[in-house]
Each structure stands twice: as structure tokens, then as C-alpha cells.
Amino acid sequence: MPPQEADLPTAELEVLKTLWDGGPATVRQVMNRLHRRGRKVAYTTVLTFLTRLEQRGFVKSDKSGLAYIYRPKVTREKVSKSRLRSLLEELYDGAAAPLVLQLVRDEKLDPEDIDELQRLINTLDLKPRRSKKKKAGRSRS
Amino acid sequence: MPPQEADLPTAELEVLKTLWDGGPATVRQVMNRLHRRGRKVAYTTVLTFLTRLEQRGFVKSDKSGLAYIYRPKVTREKVSKSRLRSLLEELYDGAAAPLVLQLVRDEKLDPEDIDELQRLINTLDLKPRRSKKKKAGRSRS
DNA sequence: TGCGGCCTACGACATTTGTAGTAGGAAGCG
DNA sequence: CGCTTCCTACTACAAATGTCGTAGGCCGCA
Numbered sequence: 001m002p003p004q005e006a007d008l009p010t011a012e013l014e015v016l017k018t019l020w021d022g023g024p025a026t027v028r029q030v031m032n033r034l035h036r037r038g039r040k041v042a043y044t045t046v047l048t049f050l051t052r053l054e055q056r057g058f059v060k061s062d063k064s065g066l067a068y069i070y071r072p073k074v075t076r077e078k079v080s081k082s083r084l085r086s087l088l089e090e091l092y093d094g095a096a097a098p099l100v101l102q103l104v105r106d107e108k109l110d111p112e113d114i115d116e117l118q119r120l121i122n123t124l125d126l127k128p129r130r131s132k133k134k135k136a137g138r139s140r141s
Numbered sequence: 142m143p144p145q146e147a148d149l150p151t152a153e154l155e156v157l158k159t160l161w162d163g164g165p166a167t168v169r170q171v172m173n174r175l176h177r178r179g180r181k182v183a184y185t186t187v188l189t190f191l192t193r194l195e196q197r198g199f200v201k202s203d204k205s206g207l208a209y210i211y212r213p214k215v216t217r218e219k220v221s222k223s224r225l226r227s228l229l230e231e232l233y234d235g236a237a238a239p240l241v242l243q244l245v246r247d248e249k250l251d252p253e254d255i256d257e258l259q260r261l262i263n264t265l266d267l268k269p270r271r272s273k274k275k276k277a278g279r280s281r282s
Numbered sequence: 283t284g285c286g287g288c289c290t291a292c293g294a295c296a297t298t299t300g301t302a303g304t305a306g307g308a309a310g311c312g
Numbered sequence: 313c314g315c316t317t318c319c320t321a322c323t324a325c326a327a328a329t330g331t332c333g334t335a336g337g338c339c340g341c342a
Contacts, residue, residue, distance in 0.1 A: 027289080043289095047289090047290070051291090067288080068289085
């Protein structure tokens with residue numbers, strides 16, 4: 001069965017992220033990428049993380065040439081969704097609204113993002129077409 | 142210095158959440174709340190978590206009567222924001238848009254929530270929050 | 283053909299988290 | 313009073329995480 005995308009230790013996620021950001025890579029390349037980002041960590045440490053990631057099923061490796069090349073087996077979106085979901089669960093019993101509102105309010109979205117969000121909302125608006133009562137919205141209930 | 146709202150172990154967050162949800166409480170009350178939610182855990186375990194939470198500065202306690210009463214020192218929103226922020230950072234280098242879009246797309250928002258989101262967007266649209274005028278870019282796609 | 287590098291497999295160890303047991307004090311009560 | 317019942321302070325301990333060091337293999341080159 002597929003991995004539990006949600007529960008992945010920070011350090012390993014960091015490594016996985018370098019694969020998403022920079023594509024498949026060897027241990028050494030991953031290490032270099034981390035170093036560039038100011039993350040100082042030993043070669044074997046990176047190796048450990050990649051190994052663990054593979055055991056968990058988040059990456060796969062294939063030996064081409066002299067060293068193994070690691071590549072993601074799950075998408076960033078998958079992990080993202082999974083973590084968001086846990087966050088919802090852990091904080092708001094699964095209600096998404098508070099997080100959405102908070103994100104839109106607190107984090108800076110530039111006009112383009114807002115446009116896109118607006119478009120997305122429009123499509124949603126058409127779908128769940130039941131209730132149209134514009135009852136004065138309470139924040140939480 | 143205020144606590145690092147972001148990095149709080151799951152089990153402790155769970156306990157803190159019972160305080161947000163049900164208000165200040167004693168160790169035993171917290172334990173009962175957890176039990177009701179199906180979370181079986183020993184009394185002393187709860188005590189441990191509350192103690193750790195207090196050391197971290199997430200809750201405070203005051204002895205009124207025979208047992209200490211614990212109450213949150215940080216709001217749910219604070220923690221929420223903090224965790225969202227780390228999530229953004231860990232997955233998208235801080236860009237909020239992907240998460241927002243994903244949330245709105247994947248999680249089910251009921252009409253009311255959408256309405257509210259729409260209203261929020263409208264306000265944003267009118268006064269685009271620019272703290273700094275670093276780059277003017279009103280591009281439409 | 284032996285040396286200096288790079289690579290992986292293992293093992294090691296300190297910390298942090300999750301979970302709980304025990305000891306000893308205060309309290310109610312028969 | 314003496315017993316039962318709570319409560320808190322400590323201590324304990326296994327599992328998960330974060331970080332490496334070492335040993336031994338393969339490879340190109342002086």
C-alpha cells in the first residue's frame with residue numbers, strides 16, 4: 001500500500017523536496033543542493049535520509065552508472081494534501097474553511113493568485129448549487 | 142520569548158486542543174475529554190503532556206482548589222497560522238497560493254464558506270495589500 | 283599494481299516523543 | 313485516627329528522529 005504521505009519527519013521531507021525542486025539526483029547531489037540552501041549536513045546523513053525515504057516508499061532508486069539515483073515516488077501535491085488534511089484534523093476537526101480564510105487573510109497573495117482563486121471559486125459556485133440563502137455568515141459555529 | 146508555535150508534537154497538540162475546545166481543565170478532565178474522543182491514554186501521560194506544554198509556554202496552570210487548572214496561553218489561530226507557515230515553507234518555499242488553491246479544490250467547503258471566502262476576496266481585491274511597493278504587476282492571464 | 287577517491291551498508295548515539303509506573307502529600311470519611 | 317482516593321513530582325523506557333563514523337568495495341590513474 002502507498003505510503004502515509006502525511007507523517008514524514010521534517011528532515012526527510014527536506015530531502016524529498018530537493019528532489020522535487022531539482023529533479024532526480026544522487027546522494028552527493030542532494031547534499032550539495034542542501035548545502036547551497038545553507039543546510040549543512042554530512043554525506044552519510046543524507047544517505048540515511050534517502051534510505052529511510054525509500055523504505056517508507058517515498059522515493060525509488062536505480063543504479064545507473066556509479067551511484068544510485070533517487071527520484072520521488074510521490075508528488076509534492078500528494079504530500080501537501082495529506083499534510084493539510086492532518087492539519088485540518090488536528091486543529092479544526094476537519095473543517096477546511098478556517099484554514100482557507102486564514103491563509104487568504106494572513107499570507108500575501110499577489111493579484112494573479114487572487115484572480116486564479118476567484119476563477120476557481122466561480123466554478124465551485126456552480127457545482128454545489130443547492131442552498132442559496134445568504135444567511136449572515138457566522139464565523140464559526 | 143514566545144513559544145515556537147509551529148513545532149509542537151502531535152500528542153501535545155491533541156491535549157492543547159481539548160483546552161481550546163472545552164475550555165480550561167484539570168488533568169483528569171482533559172483525560173476524560175480524550176477518552177470520550179476515543180483516545181485512550183493514562184492519567185499520568187496526560188499530566189506529562191500538560192507539564193511539557195507548560196514548559197514550552199503553551200499553557201499556564203493555576204492551583205485553584207485541589208488540583209491545577211490548565212488553560213491555553215496561545216490561541217488556536219496562532220498555532221494554526223504558525224503551522225501553516227511552516228507547511229508553506231517546507232513544501233513551497235513560502236508561496237501560499239498552491240496551498241490555498243489546493244484546499245479550495247480538494248476539501249469540501251459548503252456554500253456559506255464559499256460566500257465568506259468570496260467576501261474576503263472582494264475586500265482584498267479592492268485594497269490589494271501591498272506592504273511594500275516592490276514590484277507593480279497587475280497582469281492578467 | 284597499489285593509492286586516493288567516491289559509493290553503499292551498517293552500526294552507533296544523543297534527543298525528542300509517546301506512554302506510563304511509583305512515591306509521597308493532602309483530603310474526605312467512617 | 314486510619315484507609316481510600318486524588319493529585320503532583322519524578323523516574324523510566326521504548327520508539328522515532330537527527331547526525332555521523334567506519335569498514336569494505338569498485339575505479340581510474342601514476
